[in-house]
Structures are given as C-alpha cells and as structure tokens.
Amino acid sequence: MANSFFGTFKVLHDNDVQATRTNLHEALPITGTIVSGTYADENIKNYSHGMFQSVFDYPYLSSSANHIFDLTLGVASGSILSSSATLQITQKQQIYNEMALVLAGTDQTGSIRKFDADGRLNDGDKLKECYFLNMSRLLTKDEFDKGSFEMTLGVNPTGSMGNSPSKQVVVRDVSGSDSYKINSPAGEYNILYVTSSAGTDYSGTLVTPGVACGLIYYQAGIVVLTSSLFKVESSGGLLSNDLVFAGGTAGRGLIMISGSSYEMDDVIVSSSISGSSDAIRNRIQNISFNNTTELNSTIYFCRINSNDFNYSSNPTYISSSKMRVKTTQTDEPVSYVTTVGLYSNNNELLAVAKLSEPLKKTPANDYTLRVRLDY
Amino acid sequence: MAFLDNSGDIVLDAVLTDTGRMRMAAGDGSFKIVKFALGDDEIDYSLYNKSHSSGSAYYDLNILQTPVLEAFTNNSSIMKSKLVSYTRKDLLYLPVIKCNDVIFPTIDKNSGVSSTDIPAGGYIITSDQTTSDPSNFTADTALGSTAAQDGVIKGRMPFANSSSPIVFDQGLDTTELSLQKLQPGDPLREDQYLVEIDNRLCYLASPDDPNMSTPSSFVDDDNIATYYFSLNSDSSYFAAPDGSTRRVGLYNTNSQGDAGSLTKADSTVIGNSNGGRYGTRLTFSIMATENLANSTYLFTKLGGTTASNYLGSGQQFYYIDTTIRVTGFRTGHRVDIPLRFIKKV
Numbered sequence: 001m002a003n004s005f006f007g008t009f010k011v012l013h014d015n016d017v018q019a020t021r022t023n024l025h026e027a028l029p030i031t032g033t034i035v036s037g038t039y040a041d042e043n044i045k046n047y048s049h050g051m052f053q054s055v056f057d058y059p060y061l062s063s064s065a066n067h068i069f070d071l072t073l074g075v076a077s078g079s080i081l082s083s084s085a086t087l088q089i090t091q092k093q094q095i096y097n098e099m100a101l102v103l104a105g106t107d108q109t110g111s112i113r114k115f116d117a118d119g120r121l122n123d124g125d126k127l128k129e130c131y132f133l134n135m136s137r138l139l140t141k142d143e144f145d146k147g148s149f150e151m152t153l154g155v156n157p158t159g160s161m162g163n164s165p166s167k168q169v170v171v172r173d174v175s176g177s178d179s180y181k182i183n184s185p186a187g188e189y190n191i192l193y194v195t196s197s198a199g200t201d202y203s204g205t206l207v208t209p210g211v212a213c214g215l216i217y218y219q220a221g222i223v224v225l226t227s228s229l230f231k232v233e234s235s236g237g238l239l240s241n242d243l244v245f246a247g248g249t250a251g252r253g254l255i256m257i258s259g260s261s262y263e264m265d266d267v268i269v270s271s272s273i274s275g276s277s278d279a280i281r282n283r284i285q286n287i288s289f290n291n292t293t294e295l296n297s298t299i300y301f302c303r304i305n306s307n308d309f310n311y312s313s314n315p316t317y318i319s320s321s322k323m324r325v326k327t328t329q330t331d332e333p334v335s336y337v338t339t340v341g342l343y344s345n346n347n348e349l350l351a352v353a354k355l356s357e358p359l360k361k362t363p364a365n366d367y368t369l370r371v372r373l374d375y
Numbered sequence: 376m377a378f379l380d381n382s383g384d385i386v387l388d389a390v391l392t393d394t395g396r397m398r399m400a401a402g403d404g405s406f407k408i409v410k411f412a413l414g415d416d417e418i419d420y421s422l423y424n425k426s427h428s429s430g431s432a433y434y435d436l437n438i439l440q441t442p443v444l445e446a447f448t449n450n451s452s453i454m455k456s457k458l459v460s461y462t463r464k465d466l467l468y469l470p471v472i473k474c475n476d477v478i479f480p481t482i483d484k485n486s487g488v489s490s491t492d493i494p495a496g497g498y499i500i501t502s503d504q505t506t507s508d509p510s511n512f513t514a515d516t517a518l519g520s521t522a523a524q525d526g527v528i529k530g531r532m533p534f535a536n537s538s539s540p541i542v543f544d545q546g547l548d549t550t551e552l553s554l555q556k557l558q559p560g561d562p563l564r565e566d567q568y569l570v571e572i573d574n575r576l577c578y579l580a581s582p583d584d585p586n587m588s589t590p591s592s593f594v595d596d597d598n599i600a601t602y603y604f605s606l607n608s609d610s611s612y613f614a615a616p617d618g619s620t621r622r623v624g625l626y627n628t629n630s631q632g633d634a635g636s637l638t639k640a641d642s643t644v645i646g647n648s649n650g651g652r653y654g655t656r657l658t659f660s661i662m663a664t665e666n667l668a669n670s671t672y673l674f675t676k677l678g679g680t681t682a683s684n685y686l687g688s689g690q691q692f693y694y695i696d697t698t699i700r701v702t703g704f705r706t707g708h709r710v711d712i713p714l715r716f717i718k719k720v
Contacts, residue, residue: 007705314420339454350394352453
C-alpha cells in the first residue's frame with residue numbers, strides 16, 4: 001500500500017522539461033497623421049535641452065500616451081555644414097558622435113567612425129548629416145524584423161505636405177530578409193534604399209530609383225536617414241530636379257518648412273534640432289515594420305497517468321469524509337482539473353497555469369498537459 | 376480576475392507567481408521547478424448529481440460548465456485544493472484535518488467569552504507582556520485567570536505555557552466505519568503537514584516549550600511563513616504514540632489497530648466513540664512576534680481597536696484578525712483557523 005501512494009505532488013523528470021526558443025513578430029503600422037496632425041502636435045514633446053524630440057501616440061500629458069519614437073539630427077564634424085554659424089552645432093555634433101560611437105564604433109586609432117553609406121567602413125561615402133529615428137523599445141521589442149521596415153515620405157517641393165502629398169518616396173529595408181551586415185558594435189544592420197517604383201505617386205521623384213539612403217540597426221531599433229534624401233540632384237541629393245521644377249524654381253530644392261525658403265541645408269544650418277525634426281516629421285506619411293520578440297520558453301510536460309490525481313482534497317468533494325462522486329466502492333473516482341501548479345523542492349508555488357475549462361480525470365484516461373513558461 | 380474564454384479548444388494560461396518572480400530575481404538558483412500538482416479550486420462537487428434523471432452522462436454537466444478564473448499571481452491565493460493520487464480505485468472515504476476544539480476549546484466554545492468577539496472556531500492570542508499578564512485583568516474574565524483559559528493563547532513569555540498548544544486531528548471523520556486507527560503506511564494516514572502563518576505577526580514554537588521557536592521552511596514575498604512537519608523527523612510535534620507530546624492526549628494508541636481492543640482516542644474530534652479512523656495528531660504553540668509586542672504599527676495598519684469592554688475585561692484592545700492554515704502534505708486536505716491577536720490599548 002505504501003509504495004503505491006503518490007500524494008498531491010508529482011515529480012518532473014529531466015525528460016519532462018524542455019527549453020525552446022521562438023521568435024514572435026508583430027506588425028506595427030504608424031500612420032503619418034499620428035506623427036503630424038491628429039493631435040495638433042500635442043503628442044510631440046520637445047525638451048529644454050533641445051537635443052531631440054519625442055513622438056507619442058497620444059497627447060503626452062495623458063497617462064494613456066505611449067512613447068513611439070524619438071527624432072533628432074546629427075552633423076559630423078567634417079561636414080561642410082558644420083561651422084560656428086550652424087545653430088546648435090555643438091549639440092548636433094554631439095548627437096552625431098554619440099550615435100556613431102554606439103552604432104558605428106571606433107577605428108583602430110580610437111576615433112569615432114562616421115556612418116558609412118554602403119557599410120564598408122574603410123571606404124565609400126560617409127553620411128555626415130543624418131536624421132535619427134530611435135524607435136521605442138515598446139514598439140521594436142527585441143529588434144526590427146529584418147526586411148520589414150518601410151517608411152513613406154512626402155516630397156512635395158513647396159513644403160505643403162498635407163495628408164496625401166502627390167509626390168512620395170518609400171524607404172525600404174529591401175534586402176534585409178536575404179542579407180545583412182554584422183560589422184557594427186550595435187549588432188546587425190542593413191542599408192535602406194529609397195524607391196519610386198510603386199505606382200504613379202512615385203514617378204519622376206528620384207534621380208535613380210533604388211539607391212541607398214540610410215541605415216537600419218535591427219537590435220538597436222534605430223533608423224539613420226541621410227539628409228540627401230530631401231535634396232535634389234543639383235544640390236547633391238537623391239531627388240530629381242524635375243520634382244521641383246513643376247512647383248518651384250528650377251534648380252532649387254525642396255522647401256522643408258512651409259512658409260519659409262529653407263531647403264534641407266538651410267534647415268540643418270539655421271534651425272534647431274527640434275525645428276529640423278519638425279521638418280522631417282511633417283513629411284512622414286507612414287511607417288510600418290514588424291518587431292521581433294525572442295521568447296525563451298521552458299515547457300513542462302505534466303504527465304498525468306491513469307492512476308494519478310483521480311481524487312480531490314476539495315472541501316466539497318466529501319461530506320463527513322464520504323466522497324460525493326461515488327455511491328459504492330466499485331464506482332470509479334472522478335476529479336476535475338482547473339489548475340496546474342509548478343513547485344520548487346521547498347513546496348513553493350513558483351508558477352501556475354489555468355485550463356480554460358474543467359478537465360475530467362478518471363482512471364479511464366490520461367493526459368499530458370504542456371505548460372509553457374516564457375522568459 | 377476575469378474568466379477564461381472557454382468557447383474553443385482547451386488552452387493553458389500560465390504565469391509566474393509573485394514568489395516565482397522573487398525567486399527568479401534572487402538569482403541564487405532558488406527558482407527551480409521540480410514537481411507539479413493539480414488543483415480544482417473552482418469546482419463545487421456538490422453539483423455532482425448522481426441521481427440525474429437523464430443518466431450518468433449528465434451527472435457532471437454542471438461541473439463541466441464551471442467557468443474557470445484566470446490565474447492569480449499571488450501564490451497563496453491559488454491551488455487551495457489539490458487533486459490527490461491513490462492507486463486504489465475503491466476508496467469511498469477520504470481523510471480530513473480538524474482543529475481539536477475539545478482538548479483546547481476555541482473561543483466560541485469558551486463559555487466566558489462572547490462568540491461575537493472573534494470568528495467562531497478560532498483563538499485569541501495575547502501579543503505583549505501586559506496583555507498576557509493575568510494580574511492586569513479581573514480574575515473571573517478570560518484574560519484574568521492564571522490557569523490556562525479556553526480560547527486564549529498567551530502569546531508572550533513568561534506567561535505563555537505549554538498547556539495551550541493548538542491541536543489538529545487527522546483521519547476519516549465518519550461513523551459509517553468502525554473504530555480503528557489508520558496504520559502506518561496507509562495512504563489515508565497523513566504524516567507530513569504544512570503550516571502557513573503571517574510571519575509579521577507570529578511564529579510557531581514547540582508544544583513542550585513555547586520558548587523554543589520552530590524554524591520555518593521559507594517565507595514568501597507576502598510574508599507568509601511555511602513550516603513543514605514530518606512525523607519521522609519532527610515527532611515531538613505529534614501526539615503519542617507517534618510522538619512524545621503527552622499533554623495533548625494519547626491518539627491512535629492501539630499498536631495492533633484491531634477494532635476489538637481499540638478504545639476511543641483521547642478527546643478526538645474525528646468520528647465518535649462508535650466509529651472513525653484515527654490518523655495522526657499534530658500540535659504546536661503559537662507566539663506573537665516582537666513587532667506586535669513592542670509596536671502598535673501593525674495593529675493600526677492591519678487591524679483596529681475593539682469596543683471598550685472587550686471580553687468583559689473593561690479594557691479596550693488593539694486587534695488584528697488573521698488565519699493559520701494547516702495542510703496535509705500527502706492527502707491535500709487543509710483547514711483554516713481564525714486567530715485574533717490582541718494588545719491592551
């Protein structure tokens with residue numbers, strides 16, 4: 001009799017516990033009206049230090065607001081726009097150096113590398129005036145899902161953006177699903193390309209469709225955009241001169257701030273970081289990407305054999321010690337499972353799992369309940 | 376907690392408990408899951424209708440429709456009743472644990488105390504020396520006698536004495552079975568107990584010497600201390616012949632266990648003189664903590680003050696109501712006993 005007794009606990013053996021890893025992806029669409037318009041910029045928070053601005057999904061004074069990303073501008077020390085005449089040049093250089101130090105690292109002399117347009121660190125073009133979109137961890141979770149990032153930007157020449165500007169470009173992580181780069185101290189990254197190939201809205205906007213326009217750092221959750229994305233070819237930018245000719249003066253660039261004559265370089269030189277960020281933010285039509293959550297799970301296989309757990313210590317199970325579910329000794333015992341408790345050796349309840357409905361247990365059946373704990 | 380959606384497949388909603396998270400955060404290896412248990416807290420087995428007119432398929436119809444709550448993360452709020460494994464399928468009776476209010480009557484059985492003063496079936500515990508000292512009260516009141524008083528536990532030395540330990544009897548509480556004892560090795564005989572109390576308020580002590588505290592197994596994040604007693608290793612907490620604590624009466628005394636020669640165990644609450652199966656008897660003392668003795672903080676935070684003539688003493692007291700929980704480790708049955716800690720204002 002004593003040997004056949006199991007009691008209220010059942011020991012989990014080594015083969016009852018398995019560790020697994022799963023990547024979960026969520027699709028995250030961020031519409032441009034949230035970024036610029038819906039809340040009359042009450043969801044945009046600018047700080048007294050002026051180093052960046054934060055975008056929320058609701059007026060940020062509300063407790064319901066969630067931080068979705070930060071936007072800022074950096075200028076490298078070797079940029080032709082880096083001079084004492086540039087407004088907030090110290091802060092713009094500090095931002096660039098901070099981001100470059102974290103994302104691009106340092107060279108063999110200990111100097112901070114500049115962002116490289118093609119990912120080959122020792123040669124090629126450098127991105128010296130960059131906008132940074134630092135996505136909130138709430139959105140990106142562990143990382144961007146490679147190949148999923150897409151951002152639509154309005155490139156109407158006059159600075160009048162509206163909800164549906166007639167001229168748009170799309171920045172995509174087109175090669176992320178096939179290949180990516182690993183020579184960054186901040187993890188994996190890839191090159192972003194701007195395209196104009198998706199419909200008539202995009203026609204005639206780019207000098208060469210499919211050119212590199214920035215970088216995306218997957219684990220860091222940061223997007224780097226070159227300011228050239230908002231310049232026309234005659235100013236050394238990626239946009240076609242024809243784009244401007246129809247709505248402005250031939251040879252000039254995009255007007256970045258409505259009601260002003262500021263083109264991109266003017267914005268970098270003469271606007272504050274928050275003002276520069278506003279100029280870009282107001283051109284964002286859509287951002288969409290999938291995030292990735294890396295789930296490390298332990299699965300506990302709770303094996304319940306036919307002779308296990310057929311009785312209950314529930315106070316309603318008995319009346320004067322006599323079982324309610326049996327009339328005679330030959331009746332089969334029965335119990336109903338609603339909960340699985342996972343215990344330490346000290347009998348501490350460390351985790352608990354609930355079934356969505358009672359599970360009938362009799363000597364005529366057995367079960368294996370898979371309890372998965374995610375970390 | 377909301378109910379779980381039970382309209383589709385059976386799913387498992389798994390979460391770490393607060394204690395689990397605490398153990399994980401400790402990073403000392405104490406988070407290690409080694410066993411599992413099954414619970415049925417939501418099930419009301421009185422709904423099992425063995426005389427349903429439509430047949431046996433309908434006996435448990437109401438039970439199977441019971442909505443199940445989402446998981447609580449508080450470890451002490453869930454898994455209150457566990458499923459039990461017995462290889463025998465012919466069991467018709469299952470054991471219970473009952474507070475023995477015959478050996479040490481509870482407050483409601485003390486004729487000198489109003490039953491409205493604390494919940495029925497429980498005890499009052501004096502929390503400091505002043506409240507424990509009988510000389511501070513009228514001699515004919517529950518707190519004023521130098522002798523042990525029914526329903527009142529002197530929670531502080533030197534007034535605490537070994538004549539008032541709490542006693543729990545275990546066995547088959549039925550008169551439909553003849554008077555016998557549950558033999559060692561019988562799966563219905565409990566030989567290990569878990570006792571849970573609020574560690575801020577009290578601690579357990581030896582039934583022989585209230586000055587000798589009992590080490591707890593662990594204290595969880597909610598300050599609930601768990602004590603583990605085993606008949607094999609803690610025999611002094613069990614009644615004779617399973618232990619040596621004679622003052623709580625002999626229990627399960629007949630070594631042969633034959634019904635013919637067995638007499639009713641001393642003052643048991645299991646069965647009656649004609650029937651019942653006696654298992655084991657657990658006993659221990661309860662002592663108030665230093666915090667309760669020397670501070671009113673917990674009394675004002677967790678309790679209140681009594682009427683001005685509480686227990687007929689002409690005095691007003693601070694009080695805290697709590698419970699002590701005793702669970703059979705193997706048989707799973709559990710009992711909660713209300714306690715009231717008092718301290719003279």
